[in-house]
Amino acid sequence: MLRAVNRVVLGLAGAVLLCGGGAALAAGTGLEVPSWWPWYGRRDVLLAAADRERWRDESWWWPSVIAALAVLVLLALWLLLAQLRRGRLTEVLVDSGDGEGARLRGAALEEVVEAEAGTLEGVARARVRLTGRRRAPRARIRLLLEPHASPQAILERLGTHTVEHARTAAGLAELPSDARLRAAAHPARRVT
Structure with missing residues (x-):
């Protein structure tokens, strides 16, 4: 969503600046401008005294x-802070049972889930990214499937084993996951 907001805001700001600059440039260079144009010539000011004091x-x-x-x-501050916020979760707070808690590197948990998901039958490659908050992480899992893979079986195995192992190991109450599957494209081979 942030990417879409960025594009819309930048597009609108660019259009306003382009139109305003084009209007000022056209009037400043002495081009013929329509009668409704806000500026008429080189000596015209952007805001007349009457407009400023109206x-x-x-x-x-x-x-x-x-x-x-x-x-x-x-x-503007909200957009700036949204740009500075990281999209990837750097650490996960784990309940260690002693009331203190512990911190688990987000990259370490991502690597473990990637490795376990990559061993599933029919998975050519797995990519995992943790998002969300430190106490409530979410996993985005992208799987590249081999041509013979069964997506339903892979999703069941992913949810019941891979994600469940990560949730249990990190001591999380839940680990919501979003899995995206894509089939690997293999070039056609000539059989002789």
């Missing part, structure tokens, strides 16, 4: 301007 005496003007700018700043 709403000054209205009681709603400054609170509205400040509120709109505050919303824009908060939106």
Whole structure:
């Protein structure tokens, strides 16, 4: 979702800047512009004195301007923080039974699940990525299947053994998983 929001916001900001810059450039170079165009020539200013002072005496003007700018700043900060947030879980908090708990590296758990999923019959390659929160991780599993593989059997084995082993080993109450299966493409061979 973050990728889609990034594209929409960047697209809108780019369109506004491109249109505004094009309008200012067209008027500044002295090109013929339509009568409804906001700027007419090289000596025209972006905001005339009358435009700048039009709403000054209205009681709603400054609170509205400040509120709109505050919303824009908060939106920009939210987007910045979303960019800095990692997509991959770096550690998982494990209940060790002594009330203290322990930290398990997320990469270590990913490697173990990948190795066990890769040994399933019919799986050519497995990739695992942990997401979510440290106390409530989620697993995204991508499997590349061999041509003879049975997807239903692989999914059953993945859920009942591989994910269950990882959940038990990490001491988690649950480990929600999203598995994506893709068939391996093999080139055709000529038989003589």
